[in-house]
């Protein structure tokens with residue numbers, strides 16, 4: 001086996017070079033995976049363009065990428081669940097397993113989590129990675145590596161649906177039909193929620209939402225969104241309102257779209273930390289506001305859905321690049337948001 005590998009290394013804002021690095025060696029509980037496909041996430045683009053997200057600042061050299069799949073090539077001596085040749089997808093965050101958050105099952109809130117492509121932890125725009133076997137999930141032979149990579153964003157949608165206790169008979173609004181909005185829509189349908197209204201400003205994304213099962217599709221530029229959602233829900237509002245667009249305006253819309261006793265699920269990260277919100281609606285109509293930070297305990301359910309073709313991740317992919325063109329992939333995802341949905345890097 002080769003001892004060196006290629007990696008797409010961020011050397012500064014907007015600059016990525018291909019470099020040779022040592023192939024990592026798996027510890028006893030880890031597997032070595034040859035990476036096959038990596039999804040470009042909004043957070044990767046953000047780090048690439050701005051060099052930071054909040055308090056997380058990129059100190060080059062740094063490797064982006066956290067949505068990935070690949071083939072197991074070597075296993076540590078204590079690993080019994082996987083073997084070389086297995087096709088896998090990996091949950092990118094490794095929690096400490098000992099703190100109160102971890103012990104309570106909400107390990108996504110672990111203060112010591114080690115999460116790919118979150119400074120200073122390197123990501124996976126490279127040829128090989130080592131990962132704990134317990135956060136590595138087998139894919140069926142019928143699932144492509146590209147689909148396997150997109151289990152990661154699906155996990156965000158599934159965790160959001162689960163945190164909202166989504167179940168058949170309920171209605172939902174999903175604000176934003178980007179990758180996260182589209183996986184949230186699919187996770188809701190997988191949970192049995194059949195009335196899902198998708199709202200976006202971009203026609204390409206709305207078409208995709210319609211294809212993927214949205215029962216009503218609204219264009220915020222042309223449609224009277226509030227009135228149409230009220231009509232659709234017989235004047236009640238929706239049981240669950242998911243904000244995935246990450247904008248102040250859509251976040252402010254949420255309270256007015258929720259039914260009495262409904263839930264507001266904040267998945268997107270608004271560009272502003274503080275803004276006005278109609279709090280009287282929250283108290284008077286007893287709304288629950290739920291924040292979403294990554295996910296916990298949903299990877300297996302997402303892998304099951306993907307392995308059984310109960311969700312469609314393939315049709316989210318609009319553009320593909322090789323590892324050597326990771327810089328172009330990130331630039332394209334940044335500059336052509338409206339003509340693309342998901343950009344992937346294939347190895």
Ligand SMILES: [Zn+2]
Pocket residue numbers: 041042043066067152153
């Ligand atoms: Zn992501």
Ligand SMILES: [Zn+2]
Pocket residue numbers: 095096097098099100101102107110111112113
């Ligand atoms: Zn912990």
